[in-house]
Amino acid sequence: ERDVALLLAPRDADENASAVLEVRAGTGGDEAALFAGDLFRMYSRYAQGRGWRVEIDSATEGEAGGYKEIIATVSGDGVFGRLKFESGVHRVQRVPTTEAGGRIHTSAATVAVLPEVEDVEIEIHDKDIRIDTFRASGSGGQHVNKTDSAVRITHMPSGIVVTSSEKSQHVNRDKAMKNLRVRLYDMQRQEKDLARSSARKSQVGSGDRSERIRTYNFPQGRVTDHRIGLTLHSLPQILEGDLDPMLNALIAEDQAARLADLEAELG
16 A cells, blocks of 8 residues: 555656766865765765766865865666755764874765756756856876866856866867756756745755755764664765665655655645
8 A cells, every 4th residue: 555655646757867966075174075085985886886877077186185076977777766865964073084182073065966857958048158168177297188178157047157177178068068957957956845845844855955964973883864863883884885774764754754745635
C-alpha cells in the first residue's frame, strides 16, 4: 500500500536528472577550503561507486589546498534524486593541521546541487545578458592562457553571473550559456520549493540553501544531520563516499512528508 501511495504522491520531475554540483568554502579561511576539498572528494567517491561521471567545470584552489570553489557536472541516472538533499551549509569541527595548540576549530562550506535538465525551455533574451571575455589565469608554464578566451555572462534581470575558462572561447560560451540555463531553472525550482515548504513541517526538502544542515565532528568521529536528527558514528567511511545510510534516511523522510501532503490533499 505504501509503494502504491508513493506512486500517487507528487513526484519531483527532476528525480532522474544529472546535476551540477557546487562546493564553496565558507567561514574558516584555509581550513574551510580544505573541508570543501574533503566534501568534493566525498561526492566524487560516491559518484564513482554508483557509476556516475564527474566532470569539473571550474575550480579555484585554496592557498593551503582544497578549494575556495569548485563546480562540476555529475552525469548519470538518478543523480539529482540522490544528491538533492545535500544543498545547504555543512559544518566541520576538527583540529587543523596548522594548529599547534591542538584546539578544535569550526569552519563551514556550502553545497548546492542543481538539476541539469536538457529539455526545459528557459527563454533568455539577448538584451538581458552581457558577455565579457577575459584572460583565464592558469598554474604557470604551458597552462597559462595567453588569449582572452574565458567567458563571463551576466544575466541582468536576476544578477546571475556564470563563467567558463576552457581553452576555446566557443566552448566557453556554450558552457556558460548552459550553466546560466541551469541556474535560471534552479531559481524557478527554489521559488516553488519555498512556497511548498511553508506548508510542510519537514525541513528536508525546504530548498533553503542558507540552512546549516550537517555537522562533521572529527574528535568524536560522528556526522549529524540536523534536519532529521540522525547521528552516524562513521565519519571516516562517510568521507570516503559511503553516503547511502545518510541519503536513504533523508529520502525516506521526504517520502513520508510527500505521503502526508497527499493524505492532507485527499482529506
